[in-house]
Structures are given as structure tokens and as C-alpha cells.
Amino acid sequence: IMMLKLDFLPLSWLLGTWESDEPGEGTFPTIKPFRYTEKLHFSHVGQPVINFTFNAFHAESNKPLHRECGFIRIEPGTNKVAFIIAQNSGLVEIEEGELTGNQLKLQSQSLGRISFAKEPHVQQIGRVLQLRPDGKLEQTVSMATDNQPLTQHLYITYSRSS
Ligand code: HEM
Numbered sequence: 120i121m122m123l124k125l126d127f128l129p130l131s132w133l134l135g136t137w138e139s140d141e142p143g144e145g146t147f148p149t150i151k152p153f154r155y156t157e158k159l160h161f162s163h164v165g166q167p168v169i170n171f172t173f174n175a176f177h178a179e180s181n182k183p184l185h186r187e188c189g190f191i192r193i194e195p196g197t198n199k200v201a202f203i204i205a206q207n208s209g210l211v212e213i214e215e216g217e218l219t220g221n222q223l224k225l226q227s228q229s230l231g232r233i234s235f236a237k238e239p240h241v242q243q244i245g246r247v248l249q250l251r252p253d254g255k256l257e258q259t260v261s262m263a264t265d266n267q268p269l270t271q272h273l274y275i276t277y278s279r280s281s
Contacts, residue, residue: 130223133171133191134163135280138278139156143155169190171187216246224247242265244260246258
């Protein structure tokens, strides 16, 4: 019998596939507000790690837009969580934070980007993922750029689809 050491168990409520039920809202002081849909997938392969993909689409045209994928680790025996993320825009990031109940609050710890990343560059990211009492998953993302302080960029809710 294979012994599984599933350190991510406190986050097992994330596992599976989630789809936005209503379009998410994208905002930032420097851009035109937009709406998007998004599909999230969280899985594991028996390692103490969650694998994830987030795929976002334009709400009206369904055109693929933003994509992220990565890994989630929990420091064993603690509520300290780390996200290791790659984004299709050329950004990579480590976010760390804490799990409190069903709420995960994360702050970027380090950011890296390709040499020809579009400006303005992101300087900081804050993210809250929470499982609401009604069973929906909610995500808000804030960011600071070269010319804007930490401000909300995304708000979206998802329903479990499998
Ligand atoms: C704009 C970063 C997720 C859609 C931007 C800008 C930045 C950015 C830096 C430019 C802001 C400016 O010009 O001042 C990020 C980061 C994300 C993220 C760090 C994740 C952590 C998303 C997602 C979508 C999205 C999930 C969903 C479709 C857009 C759109 C714009 C934008 C439509 C405006 C047009 C454009 O600049 O392409 N984002 N974004 N972003 N973002 Fe995001």
C-alpha cells in the first residue's frame, strides 16, 4: 500500500474544477473595466502539493486571455501557504500567506518577468481565495504597478463543476 503524505489536506476543499457562474469584473484605474469568465482546476498526484491551472476568457467573445498555472504547498504542521505561479504574460511569482478557516490570503514575495514584458510592470500582488458558506469560491486580486498603488484588479466567483 502506497502511503500518501497529503500535507495539503487543509486545502482539499480546492480540489476539482471550478467555473465562474457570472462573469468576473476586471478593473484598474488605468484601464477600461472588462468582464471575463474563468475555469480553475486543482489536482494532486499523491505528492504533498496541489497543481493548478487558471484559464480566463473574454466574457463576450470567449477569446482566451489570461492564463496561470502552478503549485501550492503548505508548510507541514502550520497554516502557512505558498503559491508558485507562472503567467502567460511573462510574469512568474511566489505568493505566500495564511489559511484561516476557509480563507486564503496571499501576498507576492517575489516577482520575475521576461525581458520584454509589457509595461507598466507589476510590482506587488495580493490575492484572497475563499470558500463561501454558500459553497461558492471567491477570488479577488489586487496589484501595484510602476505607477499605481495596490488596487483591486479582479473580482470573481466560481461554482464547482466537478
Ligand atoms: C491589464 C496584470 C489577471 C485581464 C493588466 C495590466 C497589468 C495586469 C499589469 C496593465 C495595467 C495598466 O495598463 O496600468 C495582471 C496580473 C494578473 C492579471 C498580475 C494576475 C495575478 C488578469 C485576468 C484577466 C486579466 C485573470 C482576465 C481576462 C486584463 C485586461 C487588461 C489587463 C483585459 C486591460 C487590457 C490590457 O492591458 O491587456 N493586467 N492581470 N488580467 N488585464 Fe490583467
